[in-house]
Amino acid sequence: MEASISVTAAEALIASNIAPWTTEHVPLARAQGRVLRQDLHADRDQPPFDxxxxxxxxxxxxxxxxxxxxxxxxxxxxxxxxxxxxxxxxxxxxxxxxxxxxxxxxxxxxxxxxxxxxxxxxxxxxxxxxxxxRQGSDCRAGDLLVPAGRLLRAPEIAVLATNGVADVQVTRQPGISVISTGDELVDVVAAPQPWQVRRSNDYGIAAALRDAHFDDVSLHHVVDDRERVLSLLTQRLAASDVLVLCGGVSMGQRDLIPAALDTLGVRRIFHRITQRPGKPMWFGVSPEGKPVFALPGNPVSALVCTLRYVIPALRQASGMPPSRVIYVRLAASLRTHASLTCFIPVALTYDEQGRAMAQPVPSATSGDFASLARTDGIIELPPRTDPHPVGHVAPFLSWS
Missing domain, CATH: 2.170.190.11 (Molybdopterin biosynthesis moea protein, domain 3.)
Known part of the structure; x- marks a missing residue:
């Protein structure tokens, strides 16, 4: 069995195998939420007169x-x-x-x-x-105002308009297919039998992607059948820029995804990360250079891996810089694991100094979606034999 790799090694391997997406031009009125791929320089002094x-x-x-x-x-x-x-x-x-x-x-x-x-x-x-x-007190003609790689929000849109940019070069929106696998899954509107559950992972992943301004997302489901899996993966690889799979990546009899991707020529970069939850995660690249993320089927694992690996990779391919790291302090002592990096759902509060404090809200299992609705995001804690103390500083990832 292939050895697990560390969280930082997985992050580095993904980053080194992600190619930038192409660009397109869109009207300014449609540029909000897109990634700017041209440097914007002032076309004249601002203000242009006293x-x-x-x-x-x-x-x-x-x-x-x-x-x-x-x-x-x-x-x-x-x-x-x-x-x-x-x-x-x-x-x-x-x-x-x-x-x-x-x-x-x-x-x-x-x-x-x-x-x-x-x-x-x-x-x-x-x-x-x-x-x-005074004329030119805000900026002078030729000054760099908005660098390439910036997400276009209201302030950036206003600056583009002020400088006469009616046609904006942005990153092309990637087409992302989110595919959930499993015989036990039924549609949201279905009345599940006692042995069935409604699909939720793909909806949660798609919502996280859209929160990160990746809007061209389609949802798909396939049962645990080798031929059907191969057929859907072939179709979606041809039609998409990115595949995000959920389920079927562990070591069970019906975990068909790794073998199916290998059959289709998708080059495996790694399989398994020394983390909890989300250890079975798989990542590879298709012959055409398209990234494929195969996430565990447990709901908490799927969302953790989406936030920690998928979205940062998509930001990189879009030409955006890494997200600014937000740090919080533990509001309670917490024992994790001696050899695994742990991702813990937390609810944020603020102390009298205005510092963000993370109150752990541990999931009963990695399938416990319900508890996540009471949290604001996750913190990342390194392996440790003794408990992490109150006040320990940890990086925080928000759900949105």
Missing amino acids: RVMMDGIAFAHGDGLSRFRLAGTQLAGQPAMTLAAPHDCLEVMTGAMLPQGADTVVPVESLRRDGTFLHVVTDTAPERGQFVH
């Missing part, structure tokens, strides 16, 4: 000046007007260009009108340059 930040008046700052003659109005979206005399001011609107010859703005709530004259009535004298957003 910008008024408050409704009020603009004037040339001078010592002791507090009374100005109103000489006109500078609206937003109009070319800059010019002050004609030192004691003149122009009424200005937020977002307008600062008038030529002006350098200071006083907001309308600090003014008193006297016919065609305006008096500054604040207790403190206006500061030169106040409420003026």
Whole structure:
């Protein structure tokens, strides 16, 4: 039997066998949630002019000046007007260009009108340059604003729009087939017999993938029959960029997946990881370079492996950097295993210092899906002979 490998070795082997996906161009309105594959540089200074930040008046700052003659109005979206005399001011609107010859703005709530004259009535004298957003103070033309590899959220979309990017180069969405195996599985809407259970692993895996912005996911089921397994795997390998299988990867009589993948020429990279849950996980690459993840059929194991291995690999192939590691502290002492890395479901709370504390919510078994609904994610704990103490710092993976 092939020896198990460590969690870090499995992670490294997956990373070294994942090829980047190709790119495509999409309209800006459809780019949200996609991965940017072009560096975005500023097409001009931002702001592109000296910008008024408050409704009020603009004037040339001078010592002791507090009374100005109103000489006109500078609206937003109009070319800059010019002050004609030192004691003149122009009424200005937020977002307008600062008038030529002006350098200071006083907001309308600090003014008193006297016919065609305006008096500054604040207790403190206006500061030169106040409420003026200077040209280029945010960025200069040519500055790198959003690097390739960034997930496009609302802020990035707004920056793209500001810089006139109507057609965006992004990673092509991979087609992902999630396949659950087992004679005992029936559809969600079915009334199961006493010896049957409803399918849930594929729905849970697909939800985790969509939470990670991988939306092109299809669900499939096959019974434990060699010919049917081979037929479905052949079909889905041809139609998909990624296969995520669930079940049939251990050492039982009906665990048909490893042999079937071998028959189809999928090169095995590893089989079994020294972890709990999820030890039987299998990973390989098809002759066309498509990654194949074969996860254990136990529900907790399947979700743990999806979070720990599948999603990071898909992020890499999309051109995204690794996720930022979040660390939490154990809220209770916990005994795990002397030779296995353990993934423990936890619920998060926060102490009086605002630190995230992880309260273990151990599953009764690796098939205990119900307990996961009371948790926020999982922590990863290394092998240890004595208990992990309260306050032990561990990496945390959120379910979403």
